[in-house]
Amino acid sequence: MAVFTPVALDEVNAWLCQHYNLGTATDIKGISSGIENSNFFLTTNKDGQTTEYVLTLFERLSREQLPYYLELMGHLAQKGIPVPAPARDKTEQIIGILNGKPATIVSKLSGSSRLSPNADHCAAVGAMLAKMHLAGQDFKLSQPNLRSLNWWQATIPLVKQHLNAAQNSLIDSELADQTAFFASKDYQALPAGPSHCDLFRDNVLFDSSSGKDQLGGFFDFYFAGNDKWLFDVAVTVNDWCIDLGTGVLDQARYDGLVNAYQSVRPFEKTEIASWNLMLRAAALRFWVSRLWDYYLPREAEMLTPHDPKHFERILIQRRDVISCISSV
Ligand SMILES: Nc1ncnc2c1ncn2[C@@H]1O[C@H](COP(=O)(O)OP(=O)(O)OP(=O)(O)O)[C@@H](O)[C@H]1O
Ligand SMILES: N[C@@H](CCO)C(=O)O
Known part of the structure; x- marks a missing residue:
């Protein structure tokens, strides 16, 4: 993988509670593929409902470069293209800072990769x-x-x-x-x-x-x-x-x-x-x-x-x- 920056459950929970309206984090798992960013599957519980997200901590990209990527994903998702939709925080921001790195939460897509496609x-x-x-x-x-x-x-x-x-x-x-x-x-x-x-x-x-x-x-x-x-x-x-x-x-x-x-x-x-x-x-x-x-x-x-x-x-x-x- 790449987990360049580890994130513990209590760290993400404190961050979520302070900045987001997504409920409580019940699980966080580092994702072992990818070489650019630190990625985690994040499970939350809000009002008894469980939702899965992907939390990304950006390792190379600066906070200034990120709005383009995240707003583009939001724009495409809104137009019906199946791409992850970024979650906005309590102040409508799509980028925060977690463990010193720019961080964002996006919806988790379903399915798996086809590494031998037809x-x-x-x-x-x-x-x-x-x-x-x-x-x-x-x-x-x-x-x-x-x-x-x-x-x-x-x-x-x-x-x-x-x-x-x-x-x-x-x-x-x-x-x-x-x-x-x-x-x-x-x-x-x-x-x-x-x-x-x-x-x-x-x-x-x-x-x-x-x-x-x-x-x-x-x-x-x-x-x-x-x-x-x-x-x-x-x-x-x-x-x-x-x-x-x-x-x-x-x-x-x-x-x-x-x-x-x-x-x-x-x-x-x-x-x-x-x-x-x-x-x-x-x-x-x-x-x-x-x-x-x-x-x-x-x-x-x-x-x-x-x-x-x-x-x-x-x-x-x-x-x-x-x-x-x-x-x-
Ligand atoms: N929105 C998503 N929905 C479902 N799974 C995701 C999502 N985003 C990332 N993943 C999973 O996380 C893994 C790593 O993500 P990604 O490929 O974006 O890593 P990266 O380090 O950011 O980039 P790179 O592929 O350029 O090395 C993916 O292979 C995929 O399994
Ligand atoms: N797709 C790139 C990795 C960076 O996303 C590669 O295979 O070299």
Whole structure:
């Protein structure tokens, strides 16, 4: 995991009683997955009714950055997109301070992750991603994706000393190509808006309580930002539609996700032309962040960094094999 900052039941209870109208905390359990924040399942009892929430203590994000993510979740939830809805405290605030860290409470989604998804799961994710993009269009706050080109440019020099010659040459060459891509007219013209930017298999829940797998929701919006929608699609495809061993795209899952996305929001011509470079951008983004987490780790009670090699392989794949999308 990551429980970077422990929270005891009496600590959360004192905090809840002082600031929220959610009743009394009866249980708190650290969540052992996730590498960014300290997360806990929190059970409360109010007037005899038990409710489950997720309590998050933010380890890297500042209090100033948080309203964008939390208000975006609130906005999308209000529009019927299945995402966690933040709870407001007695003074209507969505962010407090607990054990010295910015903290928030959100509703708990039902279901579990599908870590070996099929084409139907990918289609459900693709269609909901497009709906989410459209639902975010009138969201009033704006904050860029903080893990985009500027961050790659600042972070790559910090990790390069750990790379071998071939890796150094690959990362330099890709950064140069991406810098040129971001400056291009095609890139500038791409449609953009609030984007999740980290919609991996482990950030989506499916619920099978009805007997059929239904999308339970998207969560972990703490890398979200205003970005090109195509980047969001590329991040999602690079995780949902690949063979995890090789990084190679799986045609059935790829078609499932991309076609379902386009059934809600068809791609524009510039998006079709930019697709392969965007898949590479999405691979570079996570190669860099995984290198950073791997070589410049933080203290945590339990922490297993993700394997950077995985996204190096995906980037090499996307440079070697041109993937296409067509208009509908
Ligand atoms: N709103 C929610 N509803 C249900 N489960 C949730 C919710 N938020 C988080 N979880 C659970 O908590 C786990 C960890 O959360 P999350 O993935 O957001 O961790 P993180 O450290 O913030 O981020 P990252 O995935 O980027 O490392 C998830 O795998 C999921 O099981
Ligand atoms: N999804 C990221 C982790 C940060 O959310 C990764 O797999 O590298």
